[in-house]
Every structure is written in C-alpha cells, then in structure tokens.
Amino acid sequence: MKRVQAGVLDVAYLELGPPDGPPAVLLHGFPYDVHACTAAARLLAEAGVRCLVPYLRGYGPTRFRDGATPRSGEQAALGADLLAFLDALAIERAVLAGYDWGGRAACVVSALWPDRSAGLVSCGVGYNIQNLPAAGRPAAPEAEQRLWYQYYLHSERGRAGLAENRDAFCHLLWHLWSPSWGFGAATFAETARSFDNPDFVDVVVHSYRHRFGLVPSDPALVDIEARLAGQPVIPVPAIVLLGADDGVTPPPATDTDARRFGGPYRREIVAGVGHNVPQEAPAAFAGAVRALL
Numbered sequence: 001m002k003r004v005q006a007g008v009l010d011v012a013y014l015e016l017g018p019p020d021g022p023p024a025v026l027l028h029g030f031p032y033d034v035h036a037c038t039a040a041a042r043l044l045a046e047a048g049v050r051c052l053v054p055y056l057r058g059y060g061p062t063r064f065r066d067g068a069t070p071r072s073g074e075q076a077a078l079g080a081d082l083l084a085f086l087d088a089l090a091i092e093r094a095v096l097a098g099y100d101w102g103g104r105a106a107c108v109v110s111a112l113w114p115d116r117s118a119g120l121v122s123c124g125v126g127y128n129i130q131n132l133p134a135a136g137r138p139a140a141p142e143a144e145q146r147l148w149y150q151y152y153l154h155s156e157r158g159r160a161g162l163a164e165n166r167d168a169f170c171h172l173l174w175h176l177w178s179p180s181w182g183f184g185a186a187t188f189a190e191t192a193r194s195f196d197n198p199d200f201v202d203v204v205v206h207s208y209r210h211r212f213g214l215v216p217s218d219p220a221l222v223d224i225e226a227r228l229a230g231q232p233v234i235p236v237p238a239i240v241l242l243g244a245d246d247g248v249t250p251p252p253a254t255d256t257d258a259r260r261f262g263g264p265y266r267r268e269i270v271a272g273v274g275h276n277v278p279q280e281a282p283a284a285f286a287g288a289v290r291a292l293l
Contacts (some may be wrong), residue, residue, distance in 0.1 A: 001061070007084030008069045012061035013054035016037065017019075017045030022293045023091050025082065026053045029100020029124070030204060031170035033059050033194035035187075039282035044289055054085055054096075056101060058203030059261060060194035071199050073101075073207025074217055075130050076224035079108025086116055095292045097285065099123035099277050101207070103271040104130070112224070119292025120235040121285065123277035124249050126240035126257035126267060131228055134163040135212050146248050149173060153208040162204065166195045178274025191221075235262040239288040243273035243280065 003012050014034055024044060026037035034053045041051040055062040057077065064071070080106040087240060095118050098104035107128040110117040121129055139146065148171075152158040162169055171188055174181075194200075209215040217225050238261050242251035251269050259263060267287075270281050278285040 001226055003061075004022035004088045006164075007063065007086035008065055009057055009081060009084070010063045010065055011054050011081075011085055012087075012162070013052055013085075014041065016041045016051045016053075017049050019050060020043075021048045021050035023048040023050045023052065023100075023201055024095050024289050024293070025052060025085070025091075025094050026278065026289075027082070027096070027098030027105055027148045027249035028053075028056065028059070029098065029102050029276075029280075030207070031195065032100070032279070034192045035191050036276055036279040037285075038291070039269065040278050041285040043282060043286040047286075047290060048293065049289070050089075050202070052085075055194065056105075057257035058197055058199045058284025060197060061125070062156075062197070064199060064258045070218040071206060072162060072210070072218040073203040073205075074210040074221060074225065075228060078102075078105035078216060080221060080224060080243065081105065082109050083113055083116065093118045095119045095289050096162055097217065097278075097289050098121075100275070104128040107234060108123060108224075108228065110236045112227055112240070114235050115175050115237045119239075120234060121239050121241065121288045121292065124243065124246060124275055126238075126242070126255075127234065129228055129231060130211050131229075131231055132225065135264065136219055140189040143287070150208045153205050154212065156212060159201065159205050161198035163201045166200065167192045170195060173248075174276070178243070179247055180272055181274050181280050205223065213248055220273050231260070233262045236262040237292055238266075239278050239284065239291060240265075240267045241281075241284060242267070242269045243275055243277050244269050244272045248275055259291065272289045
C-alpha cells in the first residue's frame with residue numbers, strides 16, 4: 001500500500017511490477033475496490049508492467065484532504081481524480097483500464113486528455129461517458145428494472161438504507177450483476193471493508209442523483225461536465241470487454257458504441273463473466289492491457 005496527495009484526495013493505491021516498466025492504471029467500480037484488479041495486476045507485473053491500482057474517492061483508505069470539498073461522485077470528479085493521480089506520480093502516459101466507475105474515469109481522461117492515455121480498456125460499458133442532457137429519457141422497461149438501486153438512492157430512505165445495510169446492499173448487487181460468478185464470503189468480506197470509508201455513502205448517493213440531474217455538480221467541475229455533455233469521441237486505441245452474463249448492463253447484440261471511438265477499436269464479449277470483468281476474468285483483462293502497451 002502506498003499513498004500520494006493527488007488533487008483533492010489523499011489517494012491510497014497498490015503498486016506492482018517494476019518501477020521502470022510501462023505504466024498501466026487499473027480502476028475498480030461500484031461497489032468494489034482494488035481487490036477486483038489485483039489478480040490481473042499480478043499477471044501484468046510478471047510481464048514487466050508497472051501497475052497502479054488506486055482506491056477511488058469514497059473507498060477504502062483514500063480520503064479527501066479538505067472537509068469542505070463536496071463529496072461528489074459525478075463523472076467529472078472521477079476523471080479529474082485520475083488526471084490528478086497521473087500528475088502526482090509524474091506519469092505522462094499510461095494505459096487506462098477499468099470498469100463501472102473506474103471505466104468511466106478512464107473514458108473521461110481518454111476523451112478529454114488523450115495525450116495522457118496510451119490506450120483504453122473499458123469493461124461493462126464501452127463508451128462510459130454519461131449523456132447527462134438526455135438523462136430524463138426513459139429506457140426500455142427491462143433496463144429500467146435493472147436500475148432499481150439508482151432510483152432507490154434518489155430518496156432519503158435509500159440513503160439511510162445504504163448507510164445502515166451497506167454490506168448487504170452491495171452483496172446483493174454482486175449477486176445480481178454477476179450471477180455466474182461463484183464468489184465466496186471471504187472474497188466479498190475482503191472488499192466490504194472499503195465500504196466503511198466515511199465518505200462512501202455521500203459519494204455514492206451523489207453519483208446516482210447527479211446522473212439524473214437531481215443534484216448540482218461540484219462548482220470546481222462544471223467546466224469538465226460541460227465538455228462531457230458534448231459526448232466527445234475517444235481518439236485513443238481502445239479495447240472493450242463485455243461480460244456475457246452481466247446482470248446490470250447486458251451486452252447489446254449490436255455495437256452501438258463503435259462510432260464513439262476514433263482510434264483502433266476492438267469489442268469482445270467474454271463468455272461466463274458478469275459485471276466485474278477484471279476479477280472474474282483477470283487473464284482477459286490483463287491481456288487487453290498488454291495488447292495496448
């Protein structure tokens with residue numbers, strides 16, 4: 001475990017592999033933590049890659065440096081955090097690889113600061129930049145049903161439910177989102193400790209309210225959100241990995257994201273894998289990272 005002051009955060013992170021190896025940043029999602037990426041990081045480290053695996057804002061030992069900083073979970077915050085992390089470690093370019101919230105951070109940086117991204121691995125959702133101006137448009141009923149947890153967190157009852165039952169809430173999502181992943185109690189418990197972060201509930205609730213326009217942005221991030229509202233094309237080389245058994249964002253038969261990528265692009269559906277691609281299929285995730293180095 002290492003720590004670095006990066007932007008508004010004191011970031012806790014793991015580092016594996018040779019310090020002079022080509023860098024890759026592996027990013028977890030909600031509700032997971034760095035343990036989702038450690039098996040893939042070990043594989044990459046053995047191949048000579050310098051792997052950096054940070055805890056996102058609101059997770060594990062990562063902390064806000066100032067009590068007055070808004071506990072935002074919006075996409076601009078995740079992208080700004082990743083950019084600040086690269087700056088703090090003096091990393092000019094790295095392969096950025098993640099899923100869920102982590103995939104969103106990687107997509108944001110790859111779109112807005114492509115000179116910092118040597119390549120992108122995006123899992124679960126390929127083009128993982130939210131179209132906030134269109135957030136009020138209803139989806140198909142079966143898709144709306146899968147987003148029940150987001151609508152639940154729009155209410156104060158949902159906030160209280162997450163605060164009081166965070167382990168049970170997250171455990172349920174693991175089962176629903178990765179129905180073919182036979183994770184054990186010890187695997188979940190290893191990650192669940194990260195949900196005890198004092199900012200976890202605030203960051204999560206803000207994330208799922210902001211994406212529907214129910215709460216304002218952090219004023220420091222308004223300009224980034226304005227740039228993202230244009231749905232910028234991601235110009236860097238990209239590999240998209242989608243779990244065939246993903247219970248929250250099942251892969252569509254037609255690739256509707258390809259037009260959002262301007263560089264070399266490949267999409268792969270991984271059989272027998274759900275939402276947590278790096279932990280369920282570490283070899284496939286590590287292989288995609290290596291293909292971009």
